[in-house]
Amino acid sequence: MYQNPPGPRRAGPTGGRRVTLHDVAREAGVSYATASRAIHPGSRKVNEGARDRVLAAAGKLNYTPNFPARAVAHGSTMAVALVVSDVADPYFSSLAAGARRAADDAGLSLTMAVSGGDPEREVELVRKLRGQRPRAIVVAGSRLTDCPHRDALAEELRLFEGAGGRAVLISQPDLPFPTISLANGESGQRLTTALAGRGYRRLAVIRGPDKLRTSRDRADGLVRGAAADGIVLAKRDVIEAPFTRDGGYQAALSLVERGLGGIDAVVAVSDVMAVGAMSALRDSGLAPGRDLGVAGFDDIPMAVDVMPMLTTVAAPLVEMGARAVRLALGDRAGSQTETVATEVVIRDSTPRRP
Amino acid sequence: MYQNPPGPRRAGPTGGRRVTLHDVAREAGVSYATASRAIHPGSRKVNEGARDRVLAAAGKLNYTPNFPARAVAHGSTMAVALVVSDVADPYFSSLAAGARRAADDAGLSLTMAVSGGDPEREVELVRKLRGQRPRAIVVAGSRLTDCPHRDALAEELRLFEGAGGRAVLISQPDLPFPTISLANGESGQRLTTALAGRGYRRLAVIRGPDKLRTSRDRADGLVRGAAADGIVLAKRDVIEAPFTRDGGYQAALSLVERGLGGIDAVVAVSDVMAVGAMSALRDSGLAPGRDLGVAGFDDIPMAVDVMPMLTTVAAPLVEMGARAVRLALGDRAGSQTETVATEVVIRDSTPRRP
DNA sequence: TTGAAAGCGTTACCAA
DNA sequence: TTGGTAACGCTTTCAA
Numbered sequence: 001m002y003q004n005p006p007g008p009r010r011a012g013p014t015g016g017r018r019v020t021l022h023d024v025a026r027e028a029g030v031s032y033a034t035a036s037r038a039i040h041p042g043s044r045k046v047n048e049g050a051r052d053r054v055l056a057a058a059g060k061l062n063y064t065p066n067f068p069a070r071a072v073a074h075g076s077t078m079a080v081a082l083v084v085s086d087v088a089d090p091y092f093s094s095l096a097a098g099a100r101r102a103a104d105d106a107g108l109s110l111t112m113a114v115s116g117g118d119p120e121r122e123v124e125l126v127r128k129l130r131g132q133r134p135r136a137i138v139v140a141g142s143r144l145t146d147c148p149h150r151d152a153l154a155e156e157l158r159l160f161e162g163a164g165g166r167a168v169l170i171s172q173p174d175l176p177f178p179t180i181s182l183a184n185g186e187s188g189q190r191l192t193t194a195l196a197g198r199g200y201r202r203l204a205v206i207r208g209p210d211k212l213r214t215s216r217d218r219a220d221g222l223v224r225g226a227a228a229d230g231i232v233l234a235k236r237d238v239i240e241a242p243f244t245r246d247g248g249y250q251a252a253l254s255l256v257e258r259g260l261g262g263i264d265a266v267v268a269v270s271d272v273m274a275v276g277a278m279s280a281l282r283d284s285g286l287a288p289g290r291d292l293g294v295a296g297f298d299d300i301p302m303a304v305d306v307m308p309m310l311t312t313v314a315a316p317l318v319e320m321g322a323r324a325v326r327l328a329l330g331d332r333a334g335s336q337t338e339t340v341a342t343e344v345v346i347r348d349s350t351p352r353r354p
Numbered sequence: 355m356y357q358n359p360p361g362p363r364r365a366g367p368t369g370g371r372r373v374t375l376h377d378v379a380r381e382a383g384v385s386y387a388t389a390s391r392a393i394h395p396g397s398r399k400v401n402e403g404a405r406d407r408v409l410a411a412a413g414k415l416n417y418t419p420n421f422p423a424r425a426v427a428h429g430s431t432m433a434v435a436l437v438v439s440d441v442a443d444p445y446f447s448s449l450a451a452g453a454r455r456a457a458d459d460a461g462l463s464l465t466m467a468v469s470g471g472d473p474e475r476e477v478e479l480v481r482k483l484r485g486q487r488p489r490a491i492v493v494a495g496s497r498l499t500d501c502p503h504r505d506a507l508a509e510e511l512r513l514f515e516g517a518g519g520r521a522v523l524i525s526q527p528d529l530p531f532p533t534i535s536l537a538n539g540e541s542g543q544r545l546t547t548a549l550a551g552r553g554y555r556r557l558a559v560i561r562g563p564d565k566l567r568t569s570r571d572r573a574d575g576l577v578r579g580a581a582a583d584g585i586v587l588a589k590r591d592v593i594e595a596p597f598t599r600d601g602g603y604q605a606a607l608s609l610v611e612r613g614l615g616g617i618d619a620v621v622a623v624s625d626v627m628a629v630g631a632m633s634a635l636r637d638s639g640l641a642p643g644r645d646l647g648v649a650g651f652d653d654i655p656m657a658v659d660v661m662p663m664l665t666t667v668a669a670p671l672v673e674m675g676a677r678a679v680r681l682a683l684g685d686r687a688g689s690q691t692e693t694v695a696t697e698v699v700i701r702d703s704t705p706r707r708p
Numbered sequence: 709t710t711g712a713a714a715g716c717g718t719t720a721c722c723a724a
Numbered sequence: 725t726t727g728g729t730a731a732c733g734c735t736t737t738c739a740a
Contacts, residue, residue: 018517020717031727036719045725062513064485068431069717071422072732079465088444088451088655088672097442100468109486111433111465114454131418132463159416163372245655275659282661301442301599305629307636307661318442374733385711390735401709423733426716 027057081134085117085141090300098321119149126156136328140170143211168328178336188221196229199353206251206268208243218269248273252280265293293350308348381411435488439471439495444654452675473503480510490682494524497565522682532690542575550583553707560605560622562597572623602627606634619647647704662702
């Protein structure tokens with residue numbers, strides 16, 4: 001008789017009383033177990049009359065099931081965790097929007113964790129998240145080339161799966177977990193082909209850190225594509241900068257300061273960087289599109305609101321976020337890695353050249 | 355002796371074993387209670403040697419405290435909940451970034467709930483969130499003018515507070531809860547003054563639904579300001595549209611189709627709408643800035659990357675998100691409503707007119 | 709400082 | 725179908 005003794009409820013931190021299932025059961029005049037069954041969606045083993053009374057009592061008392069308690073008893077929560085580098089970055093917030101929707105469809109809530117792009121923090125985050133016992137952890141944007149952290153992350157995720165959770169990665173295909181993957185390299189090649197077809201002859205590439213898998217694959221694809229399509233891409237015209245808007249800005253600035261030397265287009269490995277680059281060009285007195293073609297990757301929403309509109313390799317970001325969650329929640333059958341299609345979208349920032 | 359029986363741990367859904375505090379205690383050779391105290395940050399009442407052994411054992415076994423269980427026992431979680439309309443909207447994702455940071459500083463995790471702008475869903479969300487027993491719920495972007503839902507929301511938040519939680523609103527100052535408030539009306543007036551000073555004489559306003567408090571206050575401020583500053587703002591030149599980028603686009607389009615009739619600037623009640631409006635103007639063959647001044651509210655990051663750069667009333671969005679969480683977590687002393695300062699930022703989208 | 713054990717609010721099993 | 729109750733993994737008195 002250690003449990004749920006009748007009598008006044010314990011006061012909360014600010015003096016409030018908590019309504020528990022016990023109160024509901026008493027109010028409805030049924031047993032504790034019956035009340036639980038009536039409230040829980042899954043079990044239909046309860047008399048209609050009793051159920052109605054329980055539901056009515058719950059409504060009257062404004063009862064809300066206590067999720068943590070439910071989680072402890074049932075051994076699993078109703079939450080999915082998403083790890084991103086930065087919520088305010090359009091790339092990640094689009095992924096988050098999709099993940100949220102899919103979680104919602106499954107009746108789960110979404111917990112967001114933000115790493116700030118710090119791989120160490122990312123590992124720490126996953127570790128903490130493990131304690132939350134979410135149904136699944138989706139990791140977007142880790143730096144998988146960075147070996148020690150890469151392994152530490154894999155270990156944390158492995159432990160998470162060992163405890164019954166599900167881990168899924170987005171766009172980082174070389175860890176032994178189900179992954180929503182983008183054909184980044186191939187996309188880069190297709191982009192150069194499109195640019196070559198529009199008359200571009202000499203490229204500069206603005207890329208993120210080499211440790212960032214997405215950045216590296218895209219940059220490599222661009223280099224390969226340039227070679228294949230007869231476009232000149234000098235080694236010194238591949239500029240590395242932080243994988244952010246400001247990184248793109250700085251990279252473009254240094255490009256201009258150094259002298260363009262015949263470059264007729266600059267491709268950034270993300271739209272966010274490309275947008276920064278466009279602003280830098282403009283601040284340097286150059287007109288993006290007219291003086292220099294500009295292109296990016298992702299097709300973030302603002303790509304059509306910058307001027308000129310940005311040519312890009314469109315990735316279905318929202319859909320990717322949703323698919324990651326669905327992949328995590330679905331059964332293990334089928335392929336573990338889903339590759340989503342990308343599409344080159346030509347806009348005004350890369351007009352046809354004479 | 356019903357509790358934590360020794361022996362093999364229960365298998366998880368996929369067959370994994372869970373490491374519990376019991377295992378750690380046994381591994382360290384101390385009692386269950388001592389292990390708990392050693393792991394829990396707050397209690398220093400444990401022998402250093404024992405503590406070290408516990409921590410070592412925890413590390414060795416890869417133990418992670420079970421948050422839900424902790425929450426059940428302790429009566430409160432380590433999470434803060436944030437309700438927004440749309441994660442992918444820069445306004446909300448900036449708020450989220452700030453809220454995340456503040457939650458992080460307090461050692462709490464952030465759970466995001468997305469209402470999609472649907473007030474009914476928003477109430478439902480808060481209700482569900484109550485079940486999660488977060489330390490605090492921060493609601494951004496509700497439509498408080500919509501009375502039935504407004505009251506329902508207030509009731510849910512009241513119940514949440516009754517159970518010991520903390521509720522804080524962002525930019526919706528007319529519910530009886532602590533609020534991070536923006537001087538929206540006053541900001542609107544200051545913007546018209548600035549525009550008048552730059553030679554603008556006839557305005558159009560693109561606004562969101564009347565039910566949206568933020569939109570209404572800003573629009574009202576613009577109307578008042580126009581009157582005070584001798585700017586013409588005809589009733590028919592106030593266009594209502596969805597509070598989104600596409601809403602702004604449509605509104606501007608209809609404005610152009612209808613004929614500008616002497617309007618020399620269009621002000622949208624948010625940067626997101628303003629950006630949409632700029633694109634619409636451009637698609638209609640007009641040059642924002644040159645043919646027509648454009649201004650917005652918020653100063654979202656992309657305001658400086660559109661062309662021309664957007665004049666706006668800057669709100670410290672990230673800081674607001676952070677302050678909301680801090681307000682929720684702090685003690686009840688001091689003022690319940692904090693008003694944050696805004697600042698008119700003139701950029702190229704509103705050049706001086708002859 | 710430590711250990712035993714009583715909760716916390718659920719779910720789920722078992723017998724009725 | 726129902727009620728009783730063990731169990732979930734933890735925190736926190738209460739004695740020792």
